[in-house]
Amino acid sequence: MHIVVCMKQVPRDNSVKINADLSINAEGIEQIMNLFDEYAVEEALQWNEKLGGKVTVLSLGPDEWKDQIRRALAMGATDSLLLNDPSFAKLDVLGAAKAVAAAIKKLGDVDLVIAGRNSTDDESGAFGPALARALGWAQLTYVGKFLDISDSAKKIVVERHLEEQIETVEAGLPVVATVVKDINEPRYPSLLRIKKVAKVEIPTWGAADLGVSADGTAASITARVPPPPRPKGELVEGADGAEKVRKLVDKLMENQVI
Amino acid sequence: MSNEIWVLIEKARQGENIAAISRELLGKGRQLADASGAPLAALVLGAGVGALAERAFAYGADKAYVVDDPALAQYTTDGFVGAAAALAQKYQPQLVLTGASFQMRDFSGALAAELGVGLAADATNLAIDGDQISATRPSHGGNVVNTLVFGAARPAVVSVRKQSFAEAAEQAGRTGEVLSEPLPAVAIRTKVTNVAPKQGAVNLADASIIVSGGRGLGNAENYFKLIPPLAESVGGAYGASRAVVDAGWVPYEHQVGQTGKTVSPKLYVACGISGAIQHLAGMRTSRTIVAINKDPEAPIFRVASYGVVGDVNELLPLLTNEIKKRASH
Numbered sequence: 001m002h003i004v005v006c007m008k009q010v011p012r013d014n015s016v017k018i019n020a021d022l023s024i025n026a027e028g029i030e031q032i033m034n035l036f037d038e039y040a041v042e043e044a045l046q047w048n049e050k051l052g053g054k055v056t057v058l059s060l061g062p063d064e065w066k067d068q069i070r071r072a073l074a075m076g077a078t079d080s081l082l083l084n085d086p087s088f089a090k091l092d093v094l095g096a097a098k099a100v101a102a103a104i105k106k107l108g109d110v111d112l113v114i115a116g117r118n119s120t121d122d123e124s125g126a127f128g129p130a131l132a133r134a135l136g137w138a139q140l141t142y143v144g145k146f147l148d149i150s151d152s153a154k155k156i157v158v159e160r161h162l163e164e165q166i167e168t169v170e171a172g173l174p175v176v177a178t179v180v181k182d183i184n185e186p187r188y189p190s191l192l193r194i195k196k197v198a199k200v201e202i203p204t205w206g207a208a209d210l211g212v213s214a215d216g217t218a219a220s221i222t223a224r225v226p227p228p229p230r231p232k233g234e235l236v237e238g239a240d241g242a243e244k245v246r247k248l249v250d251k252l253m254e255n256q257v258i
Numbered sequence: 259m260s261n262e263i264w265v266l267i268e269k270a271r272q273g274e275n276i277a278a279i280s281r282e283l284l285g286k287g288r289q290l291a292d293a294s295g296a297p298l299a300a301l302v303l304g305a306g307v308g309a310l311a312e313r314a315f316a317y318g319a320d321k322a323y324v325v326d327d328p329a330l331a332q333y334t335t336d337g338f339v340g341a342a343a344a345l346a347q348k349y350q351p352q353l354v355l356t357g358a359s360f361q362m363r364d365f366s367g368a369l370a371a372e373l374g375v376g377l378a379a380d381a382t383n384l385a386i387d388g389d390q391i392s393a394t395r396p397s398h399g400g401n402v403v404n405t406l407v408f409g410a411a412r413p414a415v416v417s418v419r420k421q422s423f424a425e426a427a428e429q430a431g432r433t434g435e436v437l438s439e440p441l442p443a444v445a446i447r448t449k450v451t452n453v454a455p456k457q458g459a460v461n462l463a464d465a466s467i468i469v470s471g472g473r474g475l476g477n478a479e480n481y482f483k484l485i486p487p488l489a490e491s492v493g494g495a496y497g498a499s500r501a502v503v504d505a506g507w508v509p510y511e512h513q514v515g516q517t518g519k520t521v522s523p524k525l526y527v528a529c530g531i532s533g534a535i536q537h538l539a540g541m542r543t544s545r546t547i548v549a550i551n552k553d554p555e556a557p558i559f560r561v562a563s564y565g566v567v568g569d570v571n572e573l574l575p576l577l578t579n580e581i582k583k584r585a586s587h
Contacts, residue, residue: 013535014399014516024402035517094371117360120516122397124379129335129367138447139335141364157451162360164271164459167332168452181517182510219376219393219414223405227396227542233562244566245576248548249584251564257525257546258467258492258581 001053001151003044004104006115006127007037007072009065014121022224024121033068036116039179042186043146044114045076051151054078056110058103060088060096066202073197074189081107085206092217093122094130101134102210112149112156113176117142128178140169140177149173261296262351263287264413265319266303266342266365267310276313278425278464279357283418285426286384287355288318294386299323299351300434303341305331308436315434317426322434323349327441332450333361339368340444346373348439351413353384353391358417366417375411382422399516399539420463421522460495460511466524467494470514470541471502474530474551474570478507484574485529491581497521499531515540530570533558550574 011029019025033041044055056079057072059065069080083103091099104110113135118125125141132139144161147168154173159166161180207213236251238244252258265287268277276284284298291298300314300322311322325341342365346354354369356362358380370377378384378393385392391414392407408414462468469489471481481502489496497514498507514521516536526544531537533549533556541547542561549562552569559565566573 014401014539015535016398016401018402024398092376094377097371120399123399124367124377124395124397125363126367126370126377126379129364130371132335133368133371139364139368140448141335142360160360161456163461163463164456166454166456167450168454169448169450171448217376217409218370218374218411219378219406219408221404222392222407225403227400227403230542230547230561231563233547233559233565235559235565235567241568241572241576244568245573245580248564248566248577249580252525252546252548253584255546 001048001051001112001149002056002107002110003048003053004056004058004107004110004113005037005040005044005072005077006100006113006131007041007057007059007068008034008119009059009061009068010034010119010121018224018226022221031064031067033071034116034119036118036120036179036181038116038186039181039183040114040116041072041075041077042184043179045187046184047146047149048076048078051149053151056081056107058100059083060091060100069202070194070197070200071189073200074193075187076193080200080202082202082204083210084204087207087213090217092219093124093126095217097127097130098134099207099210099212101131102212103205104135106210111151111154111173113174115176115178117178117180128176132176135174135176138171138175140171140175143177143179144183260350260352261294262299262349263291263296264299264301264323264351264354265314266301266354266356266362267314268357268362269304269307269310274309274313276310276317277357279359279418279420280314281317281425282421282423283355283357284314284317284319286418286423288426290353290384290386296352297321301342301345301354303330303338311434311436315432316428316430318429320434322436324436324438325441326438329441329446332453334446334448334450335364335368336444336446336448337441338365339372340446341441342369343372344442345439346413353386354413354415356415356417358419362417366415370415373413373415376406376408376414378406378414378416380419381416382419384416384418399536400542401535401539419522456511458509458511462495462497462512462514462519462521465495465521467492468497468514468521468523468525468541469494469527469529470497470499470531471529472499472531473501474532475502476571478502478505480571481507484570484578488527488529488574488578491578491585492525494523494525499534499537528558528562529574531558532556533561
């Protein structure tokens with residue numbers, strides 16, 4: 001069984017700034033593995049322990065993303081792949097999915113792709129669906145539990161954890177699955193393993209290797225601004241707790257909030 | 259290409275009406291249609307869903323494309339995207355609007371990719387100006403507001419966040435044209451074998467009032483003693499910060515923030531929550547924010563409409579009582 005995990009590096013928090021060219025400036029913010037992708041890595045490792053085979057961690061991004069690829073390798077991924085090309089910087093989520101699909105087709109023997117349900121920076125949640133369409137595979141999004149993956153029967157059964165209901169869904173492999181938070185408890189890589197993978201060569205493919213071109217996006221960002229400031233608030237003061245609370249309720253009722 | 263605007267209709271979870279999000283999309287769709295002289299069409303997919311077309315007319319649709327087929331009784335990506343993509347290729351709308359629930363994110367992402375067109379996910383506004391369609395969508399936990407202009411390919415696909423637009427008013431007796439279409443020959447590769455309600459599900463996104471608790475409450479016992487009763491006194495739901503979810507006080511279902519739920523209620527009451535940027539990401543667009551915290555420097559006060567400095571364990575029982583007292587008058 002060959003499982004590919006699609007992983008993205010993101011800023012730990014979103015206190016980002018906007019550059020003049022509308023790119024995002026995350027300078028000074030620690031870069032981490034997208035939280036939802038960390039669950040995807042863990043899930044792939046657990047199934048790999050049961051089924052054997054390979055777990056390839058795959059990212060489309062700049063060289064700096066190798067840090068988080070190494071973290072996934074230290075967690076236990078067996079293989080890695082970085083898709084990096086100057087032209088990729090312009091890709092939107094649908095374009096990125098096409099490039100990743102080309103890489104997965106080139107790998108050839110992939111049975112299952114797992115990714116987080118969305119990245120915590122772009123937050124579109126469209127990567128999994130777009131990747132599945134680009135590959136021509138079925139998609140299983142918002143998976144909260146993998147009930148069974150059968151290598152011999154090439155079959156998968158999952159629970160999709162939606163807002164108010166849980167669907168049990170089965171499909172034939174290969175599929176693209178995306179996972180929600182709390183599907184498992186991601187392991188911490190040991191110091192020993194971190195050292196072991198520190199010098200591992202991470203294979204890198206560019207646009208030419210994939211035969212894709214980043215020609216135009218289906219929708220382009222023409223403006224990026226911080227959110228409008230919230231109206232200035234007021235401090236509710238009083239001699240004691242009871243007075244503060246009375247005044248607060250007065251204000252909420254005056255403004256018909258409650 | 260036609261200039262039609264399509265709204266994917268969802269049925270309300272309870273009752274026979276269309277869902278609130280569909281009424282909101284028809285409200286905005288009607289505005290855009292009137293401004294640009296375009297017809298507004300409902301896209302109704304499912305099994306035994308004919309009546310939803312009539313409901314959509316009452317909320318402003320001019321026509322409805324209906325694919326009524328037993329194979330669509332359960333949502334599947336292949337079934338719904340297959341049906342919608344075939345209709346879009348045949349009738350060439352300029353815009354397809356959907357909700358932004360998990361199921362609709364699954365649908366809209368796949369539909370845009372299937373058609374090779376642009377997508378704006380979780381949009382909070384959109385506009386049509388001549389040939390140009392643009393959408394506004396927040397990213398980075400609401401710290402960045404992006405304007406996306408769609409390229410020439412149509413339809414533009416936009417999934418819209420709940421409560422971004424006012425619901426269309428119901429016009430009893432309003433009718434429209436129904437176009438019944440067969441389900442195209444698509445391979446449905448996934449099989450839904452069971453659908454169960456989620457135990458302890460809380461749809462925070464639907465709540466108009468949310469009372470959330472954080473570490474300032476001290477422990478899980480205080481959380482349950484104080485937060486649900488206050489939420490109940492104002493008819494709201496209760497949420498939590500990531501810190502207390504990770505500490506195991508409250509299930510993940512209740513988490514508001516970057517890796518939990520994004521909510522935008524009429525009133526958000528943050529109790530003992532300091533206001534880490536990841537939490538603010540999930541609630542900063544709430545209409546009114548009340549913050550109660552003993553640390554006057556807590557970042558939550560920077561987004562609060564009303565701030566009260568004090569110990570939540572003292573103030574919350576007083577607040578619950580005060581609200582109950584007023585309600586009984």
